[in-house]
Amino acid sequence: MEPDNPLLDDFVLAATGSPRPRVCFLPTASGDAEGYIGRFHDAFAGRAEASHLTLFNREVDDVEGFLCAQHVIYVGGGNTANMLAVWRVHGVDRAIRAAYRQGVVLAGVSAGAVCWFEAAVSDSFGPLSPLRDGLGLLPGTCAPHYDGDPERRPTFARLLREGLPAGYGVDDGAALHFVDEALAEVVASRGEARAYRVELTGETALPTRFLG
Numbered sequence: 001m002e003p004d005n006p007l008l009d010d011f012v013l014a015a016t017g018s019p020r021p022r023v024c025f026l027p028t029a030s031g032d033a034e035g036y037i038g039r040f041h042d043a044f045a046g047r048a049e050a051s052h053l054t055l056f057n058r059e060v061d062d063v064e065g066f067l068c069a070q071h072v073i074y075v076g077g078g079n080t081a082n083m084l085a086v087w088r089v090h091g092v093d094r095a096i097r098a099a100y101r102q103g104v105v106l107a108g109v110s111a112g113a114v115c116w117f118e119a120a121v122s123d124s125f126g127p128l129s130p131l132r133d134g135l136g137l138l139p140g141t142c143a144p145h146y147d148g149d150p151e152r153r154p155t156f157a158r159l160l161r162e163g164l165p166a167g168y169g170v171d172d173g174a175a176l177h178f179v180d181e182a183l184a185e186v187v188a189s190r191g192e193a194r195a196y197r198v199e200l201t202g203e204t205a206l207p208t209r210f211l212g
Helices: 007-014 034-044 063-068 080-090 092-101 152-161
Strands: 022-026 049-052 072-075 105-108 117-122 129-131 138-143 167-170 174-179 182-188 195-199 202-205 208-210
Touching: 007 072, 007 174, 022 034, 034 049, 063 092, 080 092, 080 117, 092 105, 117 152, 138 152, 152 167, 152 195, 167 174, 174 195
Parallel strands: 022 049, 022 072, 072 105, 117 138, 138 167, 182 208
Antiparallel strands: 117 129, 167 195, 174 182, 195 202
């Protein structure tokens, strides 16, 4: 989302501890859009060993082996519900769980940020609505684009009253860093970007470390 600001991508690469990490892009949420794949490779050229996994024109036979061999699985934005459905058909959900157990870093933007949670505030179905069948690696709900879409905050508050589990609202340019399912810190590529703990009783701004 910030093509001229690599701070969050640099943070993800540094989390691997490898001087030249293997980073695999999953562009499923965009329907494996070729332009998106090209931008990913351009962004990581020269600082990582970049690859991608397409499912609409699948070329990888052993998906689990391929993903477990990476240092980072990086998931792009798009339609979260469609992505999760396609992943389950191809066994990518199981492969991601196996990779996570082996210590592969999981990261992503938009759909790629919320898919790890139990639930999300999503526009997958048109108007903002609850998505309740995320991968469930992380507990609770995630709402992305918290400062970029004026409807996210009031919609999240309403959905909490309707029974959606508590969770996090995340501004564009902010990122939640979890280690072993516990929130370790919030980092940001812009000084004003924040993340919030959002509960039925209200929201609390979380301490945020600016990476610049």
